[in-house]
Amino acid sequence: GQNIDQPTEMTATEGAIVQINCTYQTSGFNGLFWYQQHAGEAPTFLSYNVLDGLEEKGRFSSFLSRSKGYSYLLLKELQMKDSASYLCAVMDSNYQLIWGAGTKLIIKP
Amino acid sequence: IAGITQAPTSQILAAGRRMTLRCTQDMRHNAMYWYRQDLGLGLRLIHYSNTAGTTGKGEVPDGYSVSRANTDDFPLTLASAVPSQTSVYFCASSTTSGRGDEQFFGPGTRLTVL
Numbered sequence: 001g002q003n004i005d006q007p008t009e010m011t012a013t014e015g016a017i018v019q020i021n022c023t024y025q026t027s028g029f030n031g032l033f034w035y036q037q038h039a040g041e042a043p044t045f046l047s048y049n050v051l052d053g054l055e056e057k058g059r060f061s062s063f064l065s066r067s068k069g070y071s072y073l074l075l076k077e078l079q080m081k082d083s084a085s086y087l088c089a090v091m092d093s094n095y096q097l098i099w100g101a102g103t104k105l106i107i108k109p
Numbered sequence: 110i111a112g113i114t115q116a117p118t119s120q121i122l123a124a125g126r127r128m129t130l131r132c133t134q135d136m137r138h139n140a141m142y143w144y145r146q147d148l149g150l151g152l153r154l155i156h157y158s159n160t161a162g163t164t165g166k167g168e169v170p171d172g173y174s175v176s177r178a179n180t181d182d183f184p185l186t187l188a189s190a191v192p193s194q195t196s197v198y199f200c201a202s203s204t205t206s207g208r209g210d211e212q213f214f215g216p217g218t219r220l221t222v223l
Contacts (some may be wrong), residue, residue, distance in 0.1 A: 012155050041217075043152070050208065050209060095207060096154055099151030101149055
């Protein structure tokens with residue numbers, strides 16, 4: 001079967017750094033996406049990785065290791081507005097997205 | 110319109126009733142998707158359309174149908190609603206259904222079936 005695992009909830013302090021992990025087992029791999037979803041809102045795109053390594057985009061970075069079936073999203077200089085759920089999704093061999101349940105990130109002052 | 114719109118925003122429906130959720134995009138995207146999101150579960154794909162005139166089944170298609178008569182619209186129909194279809198429904202679109210194309214999401218429809 002196909003499976004995406006990520007922690008249910010994490011807590012971090014404003015101004016700090018947090019790493020959200022995602023492990024996956026899917027039939028085929030056509031890239032990994034990270035989305036942000038604020039409570040009661042739609043998911044919005046953060047990043048896409050298809051090759052191994054780190055992609056940096058401002059305060060957010062995403063890392064991929066295809067051999068380990070592993071990715072992480074790194075958020076730096078945390079702000080209160082970063083309180084949200086972060087969704088990991090893998091595009092499988094059919095070009096369909098398989099989604100994790102999401103990690104709820106709580107930022108404390 | 111800018112992006113993707115969905116209607117209604119929320120709905121309470123009696124079991125056994127028929128319901129159509131509407132989705133319209135103005136980005137001229139070829140691919141469109143319907144997902145449901147339930148607490149503790151990831152987004153699950155119900156149906157998708159890679160281009161106007163074609164549709165396909167996702168992970169959880171039973172009890173739902175779709176049509177794609179044109180590029181912009183992708184309605185989702187529940188023929189006879191059941192309580193297990195209580196969920197938040199998101200419509201999404203992407204330029205194509207290919208590798209790397211990010212999906213853009215509508216604001217969602219919160220559906221309660223009693």
